[in-house]
Amino acid sequence: MNALLDLGQHAGFIWAAYGATVIVLAGLITWIRADARHQLRLLEELEAQGVQRRSARAGSPKANKQRARRS
Amino acid sequence: MADTPGFFGRLANPTFFLKLSGAVLPWLTGLTVILMLVGLYLVFFFAPPDYQQGETVKIMFIHAPSAWLAMMGYSIVTIASIGSLIWRHPMADVAAKAALPIGACFTLLALITGSLWGKPMWGTYWVWDARLTSVLILFFLYLGLMALWQAIEEPSRAGRAAAILAIVGSVNLPIIKFSVDWWHTLHQPASLTRLDAPAIHPSILIPLLVMMVAFTALFFVLHLTAMRTEVLRRRVQALRLTQVDAARAGEGARA
Numbered sequence: 001m002n003a004l005l006d007l008g009q010h011a012g013f014i015w016a017a018y019g020a021t022v023i024v025l026a027g028l029i030t031w032i033r034a035d036a037r038h039q040l041r042l043l044e045e046l047e048a049q050g051v052q053r054r055s056a057r058a059g060s061p062k063a064n065k066q067r068a069r070r071s
Numbered sequence: 072m073a074d075t076p077g078f079f080g081r082l083a084n085p086t087f088f089l090k091l092s093g094a095v096l097p098w099l100t101g102l103t104v105i106l107m108l109v110g111l112y113l114v115f116f117f118a119p120p121d122y123q124q125g126e127t128v129k130i131m132f133i134h135a136p137s138a139w140l141a142m143m144g145y146s147i148v149t150i151a152s153i154g155s156l157i158w159r160h161p162m163a164d165v166a167a168k169a170a171l172p173i174g175a176c177f178t179l180l181a182l183i184t185g186s187l188w189g190k191p192m193w194g195t196y197w198v199w200d201a202r203l204t205s206v207l208i209l210f211f212l213y214l215g216l217m218a219l220w221q222a223i224e225e226p227s228r229a230g231r232a233a234a235i236l237a238i239v240g241s242v243n244l245p246i247i248k249f250s251v252d253w254w255h256t257l258h259q260p261a262s263l264t265r266l267d268a269p270a271i272h273p274s275i276l277i278p279l280l281v282m283m284v285a286f287t288a289l290f291f292v293l294h295l296t297a298m299r300t301e302v303l304r305r306r307v308q309a310l311r312l313t314q315v316d317a318a319r320a321g322e323g324a325r326a
Contacts, residue, residue, distance in 0.1 A: 008126040010191040017130045017184040021137070024183075025289070028176045032297050039303040046310040051317075 083162045085302045092295045099292050106285035113278035121275070130188040132279055135263075136286035137180040141209060142244060144174025144290065148216070149241040152234035161305070164230035167237065168220055169297035173290060175213035181206060193257050201250035202258035205243060212240040226305060 007014050081087050114132045121128035151167035154160065185203070186196045197203065216233050223229035251260045262270045263279075271279065 007129065008120070010125065010127045013187045013191050014126060014129050017133060017187040020183045020187070021133045021180055024176050024180050028173065028293065031172075032293055032300070036296055036300040036303075039300050039307060042307045043303050043310070046307060046314070049314075051310045051314050 083160050085162060085165075085305075088162065089299060089302060092299055096292065096295055099288060099295070103285060103288040103292050106281060106288055110278060110281040110285045113281055118275050118278045124192060127188060127191050128275065130184055131275075132282045133286075134181060134184040134188055135279060136283045137177045137184060138206070139283060140286055140290050141174060141178035141181050141206065142247065143287070144170050144177060145209060145212070145237075145241065145244060147294070148174065148237050149244070152237040155230055155234045156238070159227075161227070161230075162302075164226065164234070165298050165301045165305075166294075167234065168230070169301050170294055171213055171217045171220070173293050173297065175210060175217065177286075177290070178206065178210040178213060182210060189257070198257055200256040200258065201254040202247065202256050205247045205250050209243055209247060212237075212243065216240075226308070 110132070114129060118129070118132070120126045147170045148167045151163045151170070155163035155167060182203075185206075189198075190196050216237055219233045219236060220229050223232055250256060251258050
């Protein structure tokens with residue numbers, strides 16, 4: 001392994017570049033995933049409380065169609 | 072708008088977007104992982120050292136894709152901003168806003184890896200030349216746009232202000248691209264996007280192209296995910312507003 005990955009006299013710079021890339025991208029991925037989960041949880045909580053979007057309530061064509069189907 | 076919207080018209084519908092992106096994302100994520108693994112294998116066990124630069128050429132395999140995505144990210148922001156101003160469609164704002172932190176990260180990586188490549192090759196981490204300075208300005212543009220989104224609370228107003236700034240800032244893109252031709256700079260000119268054949272041997276070109284595609288796939292995985300989150304965030308805001316409205320209406324009825 002070491003023989004294969006002998007990166008010469010500037011190995012430190014190469015590993016630093018790859019290390020920085022891993023750290024920055026891991027941070028970005030973690031943040032984007034955490035944000036996605038957080039918003040999903042907030043939405044589920046609000047829907048569990050029975051809050052509906054305007055488009056899902058009376059007046060919108062979609063809601064009217066649903067009401068027409070029910071009656 | 073036409074009665075039967077085309078593909079992009081339907082894609083601009085947030086619910087349809089959530090459905091389609093949800094179906095595409097697992098596949099795109101798997102493809103990204105495979106491409107990254109293949110790319111890294113090629114970089115470390117296949118690509119030979121450069122005859123002039125030695126092993127430091129390995130930094131190119133992450134530097135060039137990062138720099139490409141820094142530019143592509145801002146191009147997406149610009150196109151989405153134009154779409155936002157013309158059609159006033161919220162999904163254009165969503166696309167522009169979601170691309171900002173991702174583009175900023177890749178711009179930062181282009182700067183860091185370039186600096187770590189510059190020290191052993193040029194003898195300095197940084198010079199204030201045209202290419203490096205214009206990319207640093209790109210990084211600040213990303214940060215400025217993110218700050219603008221944070222500063223204005225109402226999404227449609229924030230979207231318009233950010234779209235105008237983004238379009239004005241896009242003048243920087245050709246400056247970055249052609250800086251190596253227009254001015255004397257330490258940075259080398261383009262090796263891939265030349266009118267004649269690329270100036271790189273296949274043993275280095277192939278790993279580089281695989282890494283370019285892998286990084287680009289990663290960008291779109293992150294961008295789609297961030298766009299989905301942004302759609303959800305707007306729904307949460309809308310639900311909270313209806314909650315507040317309902318509470319006010321209830322108080323009004325009691326008073």
